[in-house]
Amino acid sequence: MKIAVDGMGGDNAPAVVVEGVAEALKRYPDLEVLLVGHEKRMSPFIKKYGLARHSRLTIVHSEQFVRMDEPSTTAVRAKKDSSIAVAASLAAKGDADALVSAGHTGATVAATKIKMRMLPGVDRPAIATIMPATQGPFILLDVGANIDCKPIHLAHFAVMGEVFARLAFSALRPRIGLLSVGEEDVKGNDLTKESFKILSDMPLNFIGNVEGNTLFHKAADVVVCDGFVGNVLLKACEGMAKASMYWLKEALSKNPIRMTGAILMKQAFKELKEIGDAEEYGGARLLGINGICIIGHGSSTPKAIRNAIRVAEESVKFGMNRIITNNIAEAGIGTGQNQDKKNKTSEEK
C-alpha cells in the first residue's frame, strides 16, 4: 500500500507533516509513503525524525507549493509543479493508492479533479467530515468542495455518504438526513425541496429533513447539504467550540473556589476538548473523485497526519469507490451534466 503525502500542505508544513509520516511508518509496517515536496525544505525534518534512507519512504521533489492564503481558482493552474499537483498525479497514474493533504482545501479539490478525474456517474466531489454528537458521531457532507449545488449533486452526496458511513460506523443501513429548516418535506429552500423529492425515491434509508438543533443528537448517520451551508456550519461549530472554551475558562477563573474546582476537573476538561477534536477522525474524505483523497485540517498535528494516513489505507482496503460507483449506477438518478450543458449554453447567449 502506497500513500502519497503532500509534504508542503498545512499551517505548520513541512515539519508537522514529516513528523506525522514518521509516526505512520513506525505504526503501520505494510505502509509505503511517497512524500511530495520541496526536498531542501523537508530534509532537516526528514533527518530529525530519522527518515533518511528509510526503506519505505520515497521523497518526490516538487519545486512549488500552494500557500494556505492563495486563491484556489488560480493556485493549481498557475503552479503545475506544486506538491499537491504532483501528489495528485502520482495517485492518478497509480503510483500511489491514495493521497493525503493538510494543505489548501480548494487547491486539493481542484488538483484531484483535474488529475484524478471524477468517478463514473458522479458530477461533483464532496468533502465529508465526521462530527461529534451526543449519541455518537455522524457524517456531514458537503462541507466545502462544491459551493453552488443542484439537487442531483445532493443525491450523489447521499449515496457517497452512505457508503462512507458503512465504512466509518459499520452501520448496516445508515440513516440519511437532509439538512433543512423544518421537518416537513415542504420546508426548506428551492434546493432542498427538490432534493427531498429525489432522495425519497432512491434506494436509501432516507429519514427526511434534519434541523440544526437535532444534528448534535445524531438525528441521522449522514447529513447532506450544499457545500456553502456545510462549510459555514463546520466553521461555526469550530468557532463556537473555541468561544465556549473561552467562556468556560473565564467563568472558572473568577474566584479561588472556582479555580480549586477547575483543578479537580482538569482531566474532565481535557476529555471535553477531545470530543470536538478532529485529529482522532483522521481528516475529511474527499468523495466522488476517482481515487482516495484525505483532506486534513490546516492546523493538523502529527497525530492527525498519522491518522489521516491510516484512514487513507482503510478507505483503499474497503474498496470505497467501487461500492460508490455501483450504488450510483443502481440509484438510476443520472447525472446533472445534460442540465449543466443546457444552463451553460443559455448563459453564454
Add this chain to the structure above:
Amino acid sequence: MKIAVDGMGGDNAPAVVVEGVAEALKRYPDLEVLLVGHEKRMSPFIKKYGLARHSRLTIVHSEQFVRMDEPSTTAVRAKKDSSIAVAASLAAKGDADALVSAGHTGATVAATKIKMRMLPGVDRPAIATIMPATQGPFILLDVGANIDCKPIHLAHFAVMGEVFARLAFSALRPRIGLLSVGEEDVKGNDLTKESFKILSDMPLNFIGNVEGNTLFHKAADVVVCDGFVGNVLLKACEGMAKASMYWLKEALSKNPIRMTGAILMKQAFKELKEIGDAEEYGGARLLGINGICIIGHGSSTPKAIRNAIRVAEESVKFGMNRIITNNIAEAGIGTGQNQDKKNKTSEEK
C-alpha cells in the same frame, strides 16, 4: 404605549405568556397590553396572576389559534380569526404600537406581512437575532423569515441590521459582515458574491465576508445571510450548546473528585448557561414590516416574554422604522420587485 401580545403563542401558552404580561405590567408603569387569545383558555391564568380587571390590560378574544406544528403556508390563510392574525390587525390599524408573539414563527411572519404590510422600499422581512460572542453580542439576520433570498434582499437586511445595531449596541458605525465561506470577495456562492458587490457600494461600514469560525469572536456587529443559512446556523448553535452541556455533565459525573469540583463551580456553570440564553435579549426582531414585531422563542419563559415586551417598547420609542425607511431610500439600491415580476412571468410561461 400599547403592546398587542399573542396570548396563545408558544409551547407553554397561554400560562407562560400571561405570567410574562403580568411581570411586564408590574415593571413598566406606562405600558398598556392588549392580550389577544381565547378568553376561556386564558382566564384561569389571568386570575392566577392577579390581572382580572387590571386597568392597563385589555383582553381581546380570538376564537382560533395556530398550533406550533401547523404548516405555516396554510395556517394564516385558513385561520382568519387566529390570535396572531387578530394581534397583527390591531397593530396594523394603530390600536397597538407593537406586537409580541412567541408562537409559530412562520405564521407570525405571514400574518404581519398580510396585515401590517412591508416598509416602503423593503421587499422582504428578516428576523434579526442577537447572538453571543466572546467580545460581546452581535446581530445575525435573516434567521428564517425569508428562505430563498436575492442579493437585493441581503442588501436590505444590511441596512435594517445596521439600524438595529445602533439601537441594541449603541454602536455609532456598526461593522456589517456578509456570512460566507472565505474572506476574499471571490469566495462564496452566487448569492453572496453578487451581494458582496452591492454591499461594497452602499453607504455602510461593510467589512466584507465573515466566516463561521470568527463569528463568535464578534468579527462584525451585524452579519447578514439568507434565511435558510441563518436558520440552520441558529438552530445548530442551539443544538451544539445543548450537546456541550450534556458532555460537560457527563464528564463531570464520572468520579467523586470531579463531582466535588463541579459543586465548587455550580455558579460558574449557571453563568455559562446564561451566555447562550436568549431570554435576556428579549426575542428576535422581525424587521422590514411596517410596524414593530418581536418574535419570542417557542420555549419562552415569563421573563423572556416580559423582556420581549420591553424591547418592543424600546423599538417603538427609538423610531426604528422611520430610520430604516430613510436609510433604505438613501442607499439608492432600489427593490427587487421588478426582477420578481419578471421571474414570475417567465415561470408562468
